[in-house]
Amino acid sequence: MVDIAENGRTWLLSGPTSSYALHLSEAHELLHLHWGPRIALADAEALARSPLPAYRPFESPLDGREEYPVEGGPRFVRPALCVRTDERRGTEWRFVSYELGAGTEGGTDGAELRLRFDDDGLAITLHYRMRGDVVERRVTLENGGRGRVELLRADAATWTLPDRDGWQLSQLHGRWAAESLLTRAPLTHGEKVIGSRRGHTGHQHLPWVALDTDATEERGEVYGCALGWSGSWRIAVAQLPDARVQITGGAGHDDSGLLLLGPGESYTTPVFAGLWSDGGFGGASRTWHAYQRAHVIPDAERDRPVLFNSWEATFFDISEEQQAALARRAAGIGVELFVVDDGWFGARTSDRAGLGDWTPNPDRFPHGLKPLADQVRGLGMRFGIWVEPEMVNPDSDLYRAHPDWVQYQPGRRRTELRNQLVLNLAREDVQEYLWERLDTLLSGAPIDYVKWDFNRCFTDAGWPGEPYPQRLWVDHVRALYALLDRLRAAHPRVAFESCSGGGGRIDLGVLSRTDQVWTSDNTDPLDRLAIQHGFSQIHPARVMAAWVTDSPNTQLNGRASSLRFRFVSAMAGVLGVGGDLTEWTEEELAEAREWVALYKEIRPLVQRGELYRLRPPTGGLSAVQYVLGAETVVLACLRTQSYGEPVPRVRLRGLDPTASYECRETGEVHRGAVLLHHGLPTGLRGDLDAAVLRLCRI
Numbered sequence: 001m002v003d004i005a006e007n008g009r010t011w012l013l014s015g016p017t018s019s020y021a022l023h024l025s026e027a028h029e030l031l032h033l034h035w036g037p038r039i040a041l042a043d044a045e046a047l048a049r050s051p052l053p054a055y056r057p058f059e060s061p062l063d064g065r066e067e068y069p070v071e072g073g074p075r076f077v078r079p080a081l082c083v084r085t086d087e088r089r090g091t092e093w094r095f096v097s098y099e100l101g102a103g104t105e106g107g108t109d110g111a112e113l114r115l116r117f118d119d120d121g122l123a124i125t126l127h128y129r130m131r132g133d134v135v136e137r138r139v140t141l142e143n144g145g146r147g148r149v150e151l152l153r154a155d156a157a158t159w160t161l162p163d164r165d166g167w168q169l170s171q172l173h174g175r176w177a178a179e180s181l182l183t184r185a186p187l188t189h190g191e192k193v194i195g196s197r198r199g200h201t202g203h204q205h206l207p208w209v210a211l212d213t214d215a216t217e218e219r220g221e222v223y224g225c226a227l228g229w230s231g232s233w234r235i236a237v238a239q240l241p242d243a244r245v246q247i248t249g250g251a252g253h254d255d256s257g258l259l260l261l262g263p264g265e266s267y268t269t270p271v272f273a274g275l276w277s278d279g280g281f282g283g284a285s286r287t288w289h290a291y292q293r294a295h296v297i298p299d300a301e302r303d304r305p306v307l308f309n310s311w312e313a314t315f316f317d318i319s320e321e322q323q324a325a326l327a328r329r330a331a332g333i334g335v336e337l338f339v340v341d342d343g344w345f346g347a348r349t350s351d352r353a354g355l356g357d358w359t360p361n362p363d364r365f366p367h368g369l370k371p372l373a374d375q376v377r378g379l380g381m382r383f384g385i386w387v388e389p390e391m392v393n394p395d396s397d398l399y400r401a402h403p404d405w406v407q408y409q410p411g412r413r414r415t416e417l418r419n420q421l422v423l424n425l426a427r428e429d430v431q432e433y434l435w436e437r438l439d440t441l442l443s444g445a446p447i448d449y450v451k452w453d454f455n456r457c458f459t460d461a462g463w464p465g466e467p468y469p470q471r472l473w474v475d476h477v478r479a480l481y482a483l484l485d486r487l488r489a490a491h492p493r494v495a496f497e498s499c500s501g502g503g504g505r506i507d508l509g510v511l512s513r514t515d516q517v518w519t520s521d522n523t524d525p526l527d528r529l530a531i532q533h534g535f536s537q538i539h540p541a542r543v544m545a546a547w548v549t550d551s552p553n554t555q556l557n558g559r560a561s562s563l564r565f566r567f568v569s570a571m572a573g574v575l576g577v578g579g580d581l582t583e584w585t586e587e588e589l590a591e592a593r594e595w596v597a598l599y600k601e602i603r604p605l606v607q608r609g610e611l612y613r614l615r616p617p618t619g620g621l622s623a624v625q626y627v628l629g630a631e632t633v634v635l636a637c638l639r640t641q642s643y644g645e646p647v648p649r650v651r652l653r654g655l656d657p658t659a660s661y662e663c664r665e666t667g668e669v670h671r672g673a674v675l676l677h678h679g680l681p682t683g684l685r686g687d688l689d690a691a692v693l694r695l696c697r698i
């Protein structure tokens, strides 16, 4: 809900447990008042009356207090907005008005608060919306003047955290095959900057940070911020001199120019969402998950099917008959969606050719994809394909016809990575080509699922002939979003997966138009525990694709693991199978069938339930628990058992303290809020063992 003071200068947004308050001073400064536990409007008004900080030599009276610090005037913190016109640089705004959009059911729940400012014809609107306990912020800039306005930098928001000693910064860092690894370290004075200079979200950092001073998994205050943008981005976390912290973030990796706004043109930043939780890191994650299921992920109430993906089974060496053989085996173990990965189109028999030519390879699929799709459908499964629309191999019909459709700098080398170039999606002709090709593809065969990949970074982001070429960084992402939106609207039955060489494009922006993401190319079930642990800090299991592949792991490390361990590790997300099923023995297939059946039973809990991370993957035993209504399930993975020590006890969370719960696996009945299950998980021993325990309230 949104409360507004009578004088129209203090605004209070509140969710179930938290509040966010801001105030406009007489001097048209927009000041941050509060972000934390829920307060009343009177409290916010009292905060607004607090005396200004005393004069301090060499310090700005505004720094650390403003909602959206602009460049110019007595400000020395990182500006969220840097603007240049033909005459000058910087912003000096005047408050114009505020308005409240429509909320749900006639109230102010979910209503958007818009604060409008003006700087000599440049309209600046700050948007705020409370969804649950998540505050969504973004900014719209509209050039209503006569001249051109260059947005050197336009962040989505600046978040201000209270004065406190000992801030700790948590982040998710990584690289290809090692994404989403969680670290937490003291924040020191100065700035910590994370981001991507690559044109996509990147494997190196998820656009998320969390700050706390003394939180644990289960208790303590946590602030979290996450950006919804799938191109280059930057989040800067600044420890200011007075123990306040400011977090500024938005699209683009530097301040050298984002867009040029001609008269009448506008730019809306991505959403930068933030939350405060006093439920520790676990509570913060559950708030993020609930928010994404309710407001970000399309059709989140619909559970995702168990899929088979052909990549690790057959790589580029595919044919209709061989895929059909895999499909028969996949259907036999209970798979619900069969996805043909790379290699079905153009001259794509390796990564050296064919990207861009989105028609079935005539040698491999002489009658197109429909015969295979029909067979898959006949086996009771849905059918999916892999595409990488934003790319082109120089060895392709598309590139031969349109060598100027790629990003390039005139007179410079066109850098090939994985033998491919990046199409300039900012061009309308490229957008139309991709729309036409993909629309035709989805109309020509019964395709239910598209895995949308992106396998290289921008390197030569030029656009010969375009007066302001650097706009392609932003416009590429806008075009990608528009294409996905258009395809979804035209083909509502088709689900989309975001992939970028594994987890290179995972963020709230892409998640608002895709149904799940490929978490990592690393399918080793042990490595995956840490990757999934990091991923779960912000994103729910409902979008976290995880495959069971062959053992020893062929792709990465040669590690051998049991089918049990591989399944339990992957069942913590959207289960998939990616091994070469034609090589699996009858016993393995029979066991796989049982695991898939078990997954289908617990799927509503995993995909829609509340997550409790019982034990992190750093120790010998790691365990996650999902709770939905009267049921709960624990997935426990034992990395190693040393010195014959018993497997540690695990205390379950999130249960009704007054109820009794019966364990399906052991038949034992447990009472009380604190459920100490002796010997959980039942019978775990040795290295790389795993177990599933289901409990139901009786």
Ligand code: DGJ
Binding pocket: 311, 341, 342, 386, 453, 455, 499, 500, 501, 502, 518, 520, 521
């Ligand atoms: C990278 C993806 O992450 C893999 O799963 C696979 O689709 C390959 N690309 C195909 O080229």
